[in-house]
Amino acid sequence: MSCQETRELIHGYLDGELDLLKSIEIEEHLKDCHVCTQTSKGIRSLRSAIGDTALRFEPPANFERRLRSALRRESELEPKPTILRWRWILAGTSLIAAVFVIWALAGIFARQSTGDLVAQEIVSSHVRSLMADHLTDVLSSDQHTVKPWFNGKLDFSPPVKDLSQQGFSLNGGRLDYIDNRPVAALVYQRRQHSINLFIWPSTEALAVTEKASVHQGYNLIRWTNAGMTYWVVSDLNLAELQQFVQLLQEQSQARL
């Protein structure tokens, strides 16, 4: 490396900013060149003279404290972050509210649809029992024959009422499968109309009062009583079906 090149690069070399190859070339040159070595020494001593800590200006003793309080004042005056924070709180709150509304609506729809689903199953079961001529597994008008028949077939004992004196004769009972569980189905007769009464233990915490609905031309009434869910379905008119329900409830209350 020539003196000219060394003079160009010596500062970079002394500042440790040159790559290894160039640094080695300069070191090689400095070994042989007295003038450039003198230059190098001169720069080094100048650097150490300026780097002397005595040349640094130290901030006044209380300056840092004053700076901090100025910054604090500024951050208190700054309105932007507060607005931003409020905006976020508002956005967050409305988001939570929206999620809650959707969840509540979904819950209502889900409950409605499961109710509808069970009603559909009830109607299907009623229709099937009439079509396949499989209305009863136990054919008896005696409630004391029908009730014990369910023993060992279900994990609950359905209340069986005799309403023949009121014009609703008991025809018998059978096992059925509704709402993902085996249930008791009691069959009553009112003139030419078959009435299917489905009974299973209630999963709902609160008692449900009678709810009437119509599916495919059949009248349905559901209610809960003493931990049991009751569904009654028939092509009988609604007034008489309601009378039937009334009688059932009176009977069970009379027993209590």
Added chain:
Amino acid sequence: MAAAYNLARWLVHNEADAEDIVQEAYLRAFKFFSGYYGGDTRAWLLTIVRNTSYTWLQQNRALRLADPIEDKLDEVGLDFADPEILLLQSVDSQIVRHALQELPVEFREVVVLREMEALSYKEIANVVDIPIGTVMSRLKRGRKRLHGLLANLMGKGAGNELPGNARIDSRLSRR
């Protein structure tokens, strides 16, 4: 904070103004922290201090940049081969301080950032917003000028007239 104050103080030559500049720089840094995209916070802060100082210098008409005619002298000037200056180790820091204050601001800032704050060429390039190659040439010229200024001051201090200009002239004539 000490680095910020030191830089501002070297750039504006005035204690009260340096304080104002550092405070303003910190407020700016605080406000525009969103404009900070990673990297060394110290170098970033020094950039703000440097720019704030320049704004102050311009407002106070105190911005004295290097005379381009003098630059020509730099190119052929002293090459640190003066044995007198080799004894800088023993030089009074007051004289060095005075010489550094005489240095035009664009050289002074790179020298302060390099020698006092030990910033790399790349960091200096970011703070001063110039290419890395320019950082090296400014450092080179700044050191040469400083060397010349020190030679002058020490010459005066010692009472004998041995201005660097005489030597520069002799070299010029030799070429």
